[in-house]
Amino acid sequence: xxxxxxxxxxxxxxxxxxxxSNKNMQLIGDKPMIxxxxxxxxxxxxxxxxxxxxxxxxxxxxxxxNGVDAPFKRPKNLSQDxxxxxxxxxxxxxxxxTTYQTLPENIMLLQPTSPFRTSEDIDQAIDRFSNSxxxxxxxxxxLSQHPGDCLVRNDDGKYYRxxxxxxxxxxxxxxxxxxxxFIDGGIYISETLEFLNSLQLxxxxxxxxxxxxxxxxxxxxxxxxxxxxxxYDSGEF
Numbered sequence: 001x002x003x004x005x006x007x008x009x010x011x012x013x014x015x016x017x018x019x020x021s022n023k024n025m026q027l028i029g030d031k032p033m034i035x036x037x038x039x040x041x042x043x044x045x046x047x048x049x050x051x052x053x054x055x056x057x058x059x060x061x062x063x064x065x066n067g068v069d070a071p072f073k074r075p076k077n078l079s080q081d082x083x084x085x086x087x088x089x090x091x092x093x094x095x096x097x098t099t100y101q102t103l104p105e106n107i108m109l110l111q112p113t114s115p116f117r118t119s120e121d122i123d124q125a126i127d128r129f130s131n132s133x134x135x136x137x138x139x140x141x142x143l144s145q146h147p148g149d150c151l152v153r154n155d156d157g158k159y160y161r162x163x164x165x166x167x168x169x170x171x172x173x174x175x176x177x178x179x180x181x182f183i184d185g186g187i188y189i190s191e192t193l194e195f196l197n198s199l200q201l202x203x204x205x206x207x208x209x210x211x212x213x214x215x216x217x218x219x220x221x222x223x224x225x226x227x228x229x230x231x232y233d234s235g236e237f
Contacts, residue, residue, distance in 0.1 A: 006104070006105045006106060007046070007047055007048075007049065007104065007105070007106045007107075007108050007126055007189070008049045008050075008092075008093075008096060008104035008106070008107055008108065008192075009041055009047055009049065009050040009051075009107075009108040009109070009110055010050075010051060010052075010053055010088070010089060010092045010107070010108070010109055010110070011034070011037055011038065011041065011050065011051070011052045011053065011063070011068065011110050011111075011112060012053050012054075012085060012088050012089075012109065012111060012112075013034050013052060013053070013054040013056065013059050013112050014054060014055050014056065014074065014079040014083070015054070015055050015056035015059070015079065016079070016081070018081055019220055019221050019222065020219070020221070020222055020225060023113070023219070023225075024056070024059055024112050024113075025056075025058060025059065025062075026225060028115055028225075028228050028229050028232050029229070029232045029233065032062060033112055033113070033115050033219065033228075034059060034062065034063075034112040034115075035062065035066060036112070036115035036116065037110050037111070037112040037114070037115060037117070038052075038062075038063055038066045038067075038068050039066070039119075040110070040117060040118055040119045040121070040122060041068065041110055041119070041122065042066070042067055042068065042119075043119035044119040044122035044123050044126075045119075045123055046122070046123045046126040046127070047108070047122055047123070047126065049104065050068055050069075050110075051068065051069050051070065051071055051092065051095075052068050052069070052070040053070075053072075053074050053088055053091065053092050054070060054073070054074055055073060055074040055075075055076065055078075055079040057073075060073065071095060071099070072095055074088070074091070075091070078091055085109070085201070086195075086199045086200070086201070089107060089109060089195065089201070090196075090199075092107075093107065093192065093196075103192050103193075104192055105191070105192060106129070106189055106190065106191055106192060107189070107190055107191075107192050107195055107201075108122075108125075108126075108187065108188065108189045109187075109188040109189075109201060110122070110186070110187065111185045111186065111218075113185060113218055113219045113220065114184060114185050114186035114187075114215075114216070114217065114218055114219075115217075115219070115228060116214060116215045116216070116217055116228070116231070117139070117184075117186035117187060117211065117215055117216075118215060121139065121186065121187065121209075121211055121215055122187060124209060125137060125139060125187045125189060125209045126189070128207060128209050129189045129207055132207040134205060134206060134207040135190065135191045135194040135203060136188075136189065136190045136191070136194060136195075136200075136201065136202055136203040136206040136207065137187070137188070137189040137190075137206055137207040137208070137209060138183055138187070138188055138189075138201070138202050138206045138207075138208065138209070139183075139184050139185075139186045139187040139188075139208075139209045139210075139211045139216070140181035140182060140183050140184060140208050140209070140210060140211070140216075141181065141182050141184050141210065141211050141212065141213050141215075141216035142181065142182070142210075142213060143180055143181065143182050144213070146180060147162050147164060147180060148161075148162060148164045148180075150162045164178060164180075181208065181210070182216070183202070184211060184215075184216035184217075184218050185218040186211060186215070186216060186218075187209065187211075188201040188202065190203070214231065217231070
């Protein structure tokens, strides 16, 4: 049993995935992908309250074996491809309120598809958010490819260079682009009341915590998984 804490973290991990079968239990090195997030959450010194939200008995068993509570099995209607993460967070908050007759001050989301986000990253995010006047925080990293170098396909079937709003007059390479970051999916924090009012974890003007690219891989495709495995085997992480 755990006490009411300032930061209540949820690790969302449903069973099915379009891109990678049984994604959260895929091995990276000698352990399932989700175990990296479980271990990071448990090792974070500033995070005491964390649960798993899953519809997968194997993932639930793994979490409990490693010391993370899974107080419920996520309903089927919240475990579909089109299920919204905001609804998953709402469900977890409903459980918290029912259990403790109160709400946590802040909600944190730790997605298992960011296995290289560390306990130090989590603690740093909590410190940064606590010292900020903003109501949300998201982890982000520098881009490998800038969106200004991308092509988009319009309704007419033609491809056009993606237009980036800026005050720059000269097309002088990447230096001419406005600063752009990639939301790596590793850490989201929101004041609980802000989330309940907006149903958004990021909002319009979030606090940003920059994570190194080696911590920021977001596994969505089989190729992403191959990169993560290669990074782990190389000792980069």
